[in-house]
Amino acid sequence: MEITVRGLWTLLHGMGFGALYLLACSGALVELYRFTTSSPPLGTAAGQERFLRIYLIAMVLLAWIAVLTGAYVIYPWYRAAPPLGTHDLSLFPQRLLQSSPATSGWHSLGMEWKEHVAWFAPISITMAAFIFIRYGRDLKNHRSLRAAVLTFTAASFVSAGIAGFFGAMINKYAPIQGGHTIQLSQGEKK
Amino acid sequence: MNTPENVLSPAAPAIPNGSGVAAVLAAGIGCFVLAVLAFAGDKSLVIKNSLNIYKPTGPLSGVTTIAILVWLCIWGFLEWRWRKQTVAASRVHSIALALLVLSILLTFPPIVDLL
Numbered sequence A: 001m002e003i004t005v006r007g008l009w010t011l012l013h014g015m016g017f018g019a020l021y022l023l024a025c026s027g028a029l030v031e032l033y034r035f036t037t038s039s040p041p042l043g044t045a046a047g048q049e050r051f052l053r054i055y056l057i058a059m060v061l062l063a064w065i066a067v068l069t070g071a072y073v074i075y076p077w078y079r080a081a082p083p084l085g086t087h088d089l090s091l092f093p094q095r096l097l098q099s100s101p102a103t104s105g106w107h108s109l110g111m112e113w114k115e116h117v118a119w120f121a122p123i124s125i126t127m128a129a130f131i132f133i134r135y136g137r138d139l140k141n142h143r144s145l146r147a148a149v150l151t152f153t154a155a156s157f158v159s160a161g162i163a164g165f166f167g168a169m170i171n172k173y174a175p176i177q178g179g180h181t182i183q184l185s186q187g188e189k190k
Numbered sequence B: 001m002n003t004p005e006n007v008l009s010p011a012a013p014a015i016p017n018g019s020g021v022a023a024v025l026a027a028g029i030g031c032f033v034l035a036v037l038a039f040a041g042d043k044s045l046v047i048k049n050s051l052n053i054y055k056p057t058g059p060l061s062g063v064t065t066i067a068i069l070v071w072l073c074i075w076g077f078l079e080w081r082w083r084k085q086t087v088a089a090s091r092v093h094s095i096a097l098a099l100l101v102l103s104i105l106l107t108f109p110p111i112v113d114l115l
Helices: A005-037 A045-079 A093-098 A104-117 A120-141 A143-173 B018-043 B045-050 B059-082 B089-106 B109-114
Strands: A002-004 A181-183
Touching: A002 A005, A005 A045, A005 A120, A005 A143, A005 A181, A045 A093, A045 A104, A045 A120, A045 A143, A045 B059, A093 A104, A093 A143, A104 A143, A104 B018, A104 B059, A104 B109, A120 A143, A120 B018, A120 B089, A143 B018, A143 B089, B018 B045, B018 B059, B018 B089, B018 B109, B045 B059, B089 B109
Parallel strands: none
Antiparallel strands: A002 A181
């Protein structure tokens, strides 16, 4: 069992940071709503608020790491131009997708949308985390602000979902490959 | 589950809403700037080339770097102006939300191709 360095980076970007962020989004929406609309049992408010702060800060870090590794580590491998006369495009995913009408849409629609819309996630969740840290439970007294935080958190979920979906599909049809090979385990001989 | 006893009705806010409203509007503007730059780069070769500030990543590097700088600068400015104030939140939030929706639409390739 082995994986290439580029494959490992793609795995970390998509399954590590991106998927974890998506999982965290639903929890953040529920907790933000619950925390800012209802009163907690006595003595638990400070602990809950501290937990949600740490949770949101972790989400901010995940979102930024996901977009930065995507744009500055993986995307250059994706869009690399093959030397003239290259017939095997397996190391050039963008060109591989564009080489067939059956797959070109994954680039022209999928990657073209994903590479931009993904950035709305970290911007939105940074704003939501900042407001929660600044206002805490006082958000329940700011209905409009609370609605905006929930809306932008939901938008961050949607944009990360779009990016995640297209990322997974693009990597299915034109996987990022290359770099050193890391041996994970030795297979049994048949 | 919420019951009438533990659902709170809004009381007088302890912190003015200015700081939060500033963050919301700045986020909306930041997303919109990113979308406009991406759109402009798609439509003009000159703009596309000028956005290419890190060659391996291409124009995306310029689009995102400029958008983030604009977002942070606007956020800092609005925070400085509104921090201690109470602002008409509903109207500003509507604007921010409209900018966010426009941003998502403006980055959607079939719409970009139509314009």
